[in-house]
Amino acid sequence: MPSTMKDLVAEARANVATVSPGDARDSGELILDVREPAELGQSGAVPGALLVPRGTLEMRADATAETAEPRLTGQMGNGRVHVLCAAGGRAAMAAVTLRRMGYDATVIEGGMAGWKKAGLPVES
Numbered sequence: 001m002p003s004t005m006k007d008l009v010a011e012a013r014a015n016v017a018t019v020s021p022g023d024a025r026d027s028g029e030l031i032l033d034v035r036e037p038a039e040l041g042q043s044g045a046v047p048g049a050l051l052v053p054r055g056t057l058e059m060r061a062d063a064t065a066e067t068a069e070p071r072l073t074g075q076m077g078n079g080r081v082h083v084l085c086a087a088g089g090r091a092a093m094a095a096v097t098l099r100r101m102g103y104d105a106t107v108i109e110g111g112m113a114g115w116k117k118a119g120l121p122v123e124s
Helices: 005-014 021-027 037-043 054-061 089-100 111-117
Strands: 030-033 080-084 104-108
Touching (some): 005 089, 037 111, 089 104, 104 111
Parallel strands (some): 030 080, 080 104
């Protein structure tokens, strides 16, 4: 039987650790926002977070690619990447992908909604 998107997200969530928004912020480690640019205008952005939309993640996370993002690739073997999206589904799938690529990645619980609920700063 084919998998649905819900199945894929559930599987990803079962295979990656989560971190609270406050712990992610306080860690001083990279926060990776995998939302689309238009979403930032609608719900704001986490100060200092790196935006790499989910659809471009693999080419930006591959240090051997011309499209590599140095802020991200510099984390491999040097620190954890805390992944954020709107509610957590895309972040879970992105974190699993990053882990397969050799990164230490976690998902920020609740995504941007959880970040805001925790009363953490958001840029417009």
